[in-house]
Amino acid sequence: MTIAVTTPTGHVGSRVVRLLLQAGVRPRVLVRDPARLDAATRERVDVRRGDLTDAAFVREATAGARTVFWVDPTPPSAEDPIETSERTASGIVEAARAGDVARVVLLSSVGAEKRHGAGHIDALARIEEQLDATGADTLHLRCAYFFTNLLMDLDDLARGVLTTAFTPDMPMPWVDPRDIGDVVAARLLNDAWKGRTVQAVHGPEDLTFEQVARTLTEVLARPIQLKPVGDDDVRAALRSAGLSPSAVDGIVGMTAGTRDLIPEQPRDLVTTTPTTLAAWAYVHLRPAMAA
Numbered sequence: 001m002t003i004a005v006t007t008p009t010g011h012v013g014s015r016v017v018r019l020l021l022q023a024g025v026r027p028r029v030l031v032r033d034p035a036r037l038d039a040a041t042r043e044r045v046d047v048r049r050g051d052l053t054d055a056a057f058v059r060e061a062t063a064g065a066r067t068v069f070w071v072d073p074t075p076p077s078a079e080d081p082i083e084t085s086e087r088t089a090s091g092i093v094e095a096a097r098a099g100d101v102a103r104v105v106l107l108s109s110v111g112a113e114k115r116h117g118a119g120h121i122d123a124l125a126r127i128e129e130q131l132d133a134t135g136a137d138t139l140h141l142r143c144a145y146f147f148t149n150l151l152m153d154l155d156d157l158a159r160g161v162l163t164t165a166f167t168p169d170m171p172m173p174w175v176d177p178r179d180i181g182d183v184v185a186a187r188l189l190n191d192a193w194k195g196r197t198v199q200a201v202h203g204p205e206d207l208t209f210e211q212v213a214r215t216l217t218e219v220l221a222r223p224i225q226l227k228p229v230g231d232d233d234v235r236a237a238l239r240s241a242g243l244s245p246s247a248v249d250g251i252v253g254m255t256a257g258t259r260d261l262i263p264e265q266p267r268d269l270v271t272t273t274p275t276t277l278a279a280w281a282y283v284h285l286r287p288a289m290a291a
């Protein structure tokens with residue numbers, strides 16, 4: 001029962017690998033630089049070295065794996081992010097279509113249910129559809145907004161500012177990627193599910209950005225002021241940072257397209273995961289700010 005894991009050095013993938021090792025499984029990992037795995041992990045996994053944008057590599061490296069955990073590695077800042085994400089997934093789609101892979105767990109996103117109109121998330125929707133058409137068993141994990149996105153705001157937070165284009169008082173699900181890893185590993189280890197499944201990973205509670213600013217104020221022990229901005233402000237900032245028009249549309253579209261979204265999969269026993277923003281921020285954000 002070979003399990004192949006992509007992005008084993010990422011927030012989610014690294015947790016998945018750790019849990020598989022603890023379950024007594026030796027996973028196959030697709031990694032572009034094995035030196036980025038710690039030595040203890042490296043000696044317990046089967047390494048396939050290559051770039052996920054190389055469809056021939058993905059096809060060859062996943063062949064014969066019963067289950068693959070697929071993470072789209074495309075950065076939202078890519079020249080044409082939607083096209084790049086789809087092209088990058090072509091190797092795993094082809095492997096599933098050919099029957100070389102029996103089951104695929106996809107790291108998808110809240111908003112993919114819209115299919116169109118959610119910026120770069122539209123690419124995950126298309127990958128869901130393409131995998132579903134292969135005949136393989138598929139599980140799409142529609143994940144909430146990652147706590148780790150805050151790590152991209154360290155400079156602003158150091159100035160006491162949290163900038164957002166989301167509606168300040170609109171609750172939305174937030175999640176610790178490590179908790180997503182727990183769900184992924186459990187699903188990879190369960191050999192019983194079949195067909196097409198969609199499951200959300202919503203974190204412990206829906207949060208407004210106003211609540212997030214208050215929590216960060218407490219945990220970081222400094223005032224964090226919420227600074228709401230409009231989509232046009234974000235567009236202008238991304239353009240001046242040199243991003244392509246497609247990348248700008250992809251990033252702005254993710255916020256604009258999910259701003260008022262009620263996720264298709266409701267919060268319940270299965271979709272709720274435990275780690276609170278305060279707990280995550282204390283362990284990860286505080287030291288990152290101090291560094």
Ligand SMILES: NC(=O)c1ccc[n+]([C@@H]2O[C@H](COP(=O)([O-])OP(=O)(O)OC[C@H]3O[C@@H](n4cnc5c(N)ncnc54)[C@H](OP(=O)(O)O)[C@@H]3O)[C@@H](O)[C@H]2O)c1
Binds near residue numbers: 007033072109143146
């Ligand atoms: N952020 C959100 O709020 C959110 C919400 C829902 C879904 N998602 C999805 O979550 C995924 C990101 O997960 P994450 O946060 O765990 O990732 P992450 O921590 O940002 O790490 C990115 C991973 O991708 C790998 N990678 C990047 N380009 C690669 C390439 N060309 N070939 C091989 N590997 C490559 C990196 O490997 P190296 O170590 O080599 O750099 C790293 O392991 C994305 O697909 C995103 O759509 C995100």
